[in-house]
Amino acid sequence: MTPTELSGALSAALAAAVADGTLQLPADAIPASVHVERPRQREHGDWATNVALQLAKKAGTTPRTLAEDLAARLGETRGIKSVDVAGPGFLNITLDAGAAGELARTIVEAGSEYGRTGTLAGQVIDLEYISANPTGPLHIGHTRWAALGDAMARILRAAGADVTAEYYINDAGAQMDRFGGSILARATGGEIPEGGYHGEYVKELAVKVLERRPDLPELPQDEAIAVAREEGYQLQLAEIREVLEGFGVHFDVWFSERSLHESGAVEQAVDRLREQGHVFDSDGAVWLRTTDFTDDKDRVLIRANGEPTYFAADAAYYLSKKDRGFPGKIYLLGADHHGYINRLKAIAACAGDDPQQNIEVLIGQLVNVGGAKLSKRAGNIIELRDLVEWIGRDAVRYSLSRYPADTPLELQGEDMLKQTNDNPVFYVQYAHSRTCAVDRNAAERGVRLEDAFDPSLLNHESESALLGRLTEYPRIVAQAAELREPHRVARYLEALAGDYHSWYNDDAKLRANPYPDEDVTDAHRTRLWLNDAVRTVLANGLDLLGVSAPERM
RNA sequence: GCGCCUGUAGCUCAGUGGAUAGAGCGUCUGCCUCCGGAGCAGAAGGUCGGGGGUUCGAAUCCCUUCAGGCGCACCA
Structure with a gap:
């Protein structure tokens, strides 16, 4: 007998009690499925329910009276050995050994299907996680989202959801130019630009870029930066993908921010939001009135200089997800992005979606690994690659998956290595x-x-x-x-x-x-x-x- | 100043209104002629940060307060 069957038996007992007048209860007060749980104490039987405690008041009776009536009705049920009333009105249920033991065969015969359900059947979900800039290696924070995000995708699928795992590549904007400028500086002995990248890995990229493009130093500055940027981007993205695949994390879609700009999707997004009535012009810039919804201030879409903001691309990306047929959109973001929740939800609302239904933003807190060596090449961070090499893929994935995302985490590397x-x-x-x-x-x-x-x-x-x-x-x-x-x-x-x-x-x-x-x-x-x-x-x-x-x- | 997250055993952390608040580590005490002892059984260890409230019942929900982390751009 499964908990579902037991729950059904309890519902039936309640319905019977109402039918013969023993229980005075409006029809809508009868729960469709009665919650049963495993009691902490073994003496409390195989399953317990507090349904009598919850319904007694509505029915104008005492919990124990109701519980005793239900116990009597349930005692007849096949597969149930005994039902006891305990404490203030708990029902403690013990199953026949045979009825309980049957499960062993059920599981073995179901094999890898056991545990798969249809509780989320019909849900089509876009799950975005990591989405680190392609300007450097993945670090420990990304590792947490990698482990958690991939596990989440698998678990959602096991519940019957149709999940697309997606990685958003922030390959547009000034940051990419600084990345290109940094590589060029390392390749030619120049000065790393303000806000540029200093890690050793930039030197490694510079060496590889020079191998591919020996003409780099001879190019005009702007062209050289562009070449360094593009070559470096491809190399770095390839490394990220390789490291993630090695970690067992697979994405169905790698979505380029740049493609949103190049295809005109960003402008179209602004137009569409304007049609929805949430766009206005002020101080020479184009704004989205996110304060119509949950945001605490309005956000700029197009700067006074005509350049779209990162936020505009976010809006276009959101619309892309919507257009591609994902009613559900889950974002897994780091704690340093929690200020984005309201504006992302506002995008959804401005686009005509329901921010309660169509978008979920999950915030993960930071993680630290005690005893981990810091990566010299990436600039004193803990790299995913190093961590996996040191601790091993299974231990890293498991250790990061066994905590809720919203607890700040302090792990000890040595503990993850222990075989105890x-x-x-x-x-x-x-x-x-x-x-x-x-x-x-x-x-x-x-x-x-x-x-x-x-x-x-x-x-x-x-x-x-x-x-x-x-x-x-x-x-x-x-x-x-x-x-x-x-x-x-x-x-x-x-x-x-x-x-x-x-x-x-x-x-x-x-x-x-x-x-x-x-x-x-x-x-x-x-x-x-x-x-x-x-x-x-x-x-x-x-x-x-x-x-x-x-x-x- | 405003907002979000966190506060549970010495340590790292579970516990989405239920019965005596749990696990691992650490500290004690036991268990190997035979399926893997990388394991098991038991003991000790708690004002669930503090104070109010809601109710049959609160670690859990509400208010307040203290402490720590993070965020509040025409950056990305």
Whole structure:
């Protein structure tokens, strides 16, 4: 029996109580699905619900009276072993071992599909993250968004959403010219321009640019800057893409800001916003009246000198997303951009969208890694590339994925390297590889899944705890998708790994394999199903985080 | 000054109105003839920053206050 089925049984019991007049409740007060949860204490059964506490007042009765009535009705339900009323009116429900154990087979047969739901089916979402300027290497902050953003894309898809992951390349504007000027300076021994780039990587780029364009020093200044800028841009962008692919982060679309200017999309965006009635002229500049919505001041679209602002490109980009058929737009931004939330939402509103529905801006706080060496080449930052080389892809991704985006983070590099409980990624991966070791032994000793499955044999306390945990998985994934919180998947995997290790260690008799002098029994075979169900869920969950599930470590 | 984020065990952090607030590390005590001890079981450790309020019930929601971080461009 799944929590969904249980929830349905509770709704039915409520409806029955209303139907026979026991319960005086308006029809719209009956929840379509009753919330059930895993109680903290094992003595409180497999599932608990506070529905009686919530409805008692509306029904003009006491919580305990209502709870007792529901308990009596529910006691008849197949698959439910017992229902107790506890405390102020909680319903504590215990399932039949057989009904609970059936889940093991369900999971193994579902395989990689277990945990995939349709809770976000029909939603078409553009997910933009990282979007670092192509003027330098990716750093630790980008690494957090890379890990979180990619996990988010996978989790949203697991919930049935249609997700396009997008990287916005800020390849237009004065910053690019300073980048080109900096490369040129390194190539020719000139002065790095004001606001330019000083890192060692600029020298590396200069060397490569000179290899491609030995004529660079002879070109007129403006042309030389342009050549250095374009060559450097391509090299740097290529490095970013390569580093991200190596990190297991894949984008469906790399969107160039410059293309918005070149195609005329920026001017068109201004015109379209003007048609919507939110554009005005003042002091020689063209403005968007974002204060019509949530912004605290209006924003310039076209400067007095005729140049469009970065904000104008943002508006054009937003419209592009809208035009390309994405009702949902999620932006993952760093904390230093939180001032952008209101103006981005105002763009959506000015464009005729609903800022509550069509745009979500998620702000991630900063992260620091203690003990990390600072990159000399990039100017005293922690580079993604160095971090992965030092710590390893799995540990970096997992460590950054197991915290909510809005908590400031201070990680210790040494902890991420440890192969002990200090390091949750190893704890979870170890559990997975242990399930594989059990499988290998089973194969060797002739324990085969297809020979038997008797769920009523999974009646040990640690087995029911494990089954309870396994049954939560689809809801955890759906919830992580709904709330845009990938860390919930990681936290769940840690709890599952813990339950698995407990089961494994609980009692020497609870083995999926016989001792060498024993015969294979149905108990062994059935426990192997449970073992494999755990393996399946650990592998599925790790995959959502972009972390490998090793068979041996 | 205004706005956003954060404040939970010695440390790093979970906990989107429920029962005795949890995990890991660190500190103690136990558990290996046989599936991976990279593990497990237990103990100790808390005014959930402070103060009000909402309600059957608040770490969670509201107000206020203190502390820390970040942001308030015709920059990108």
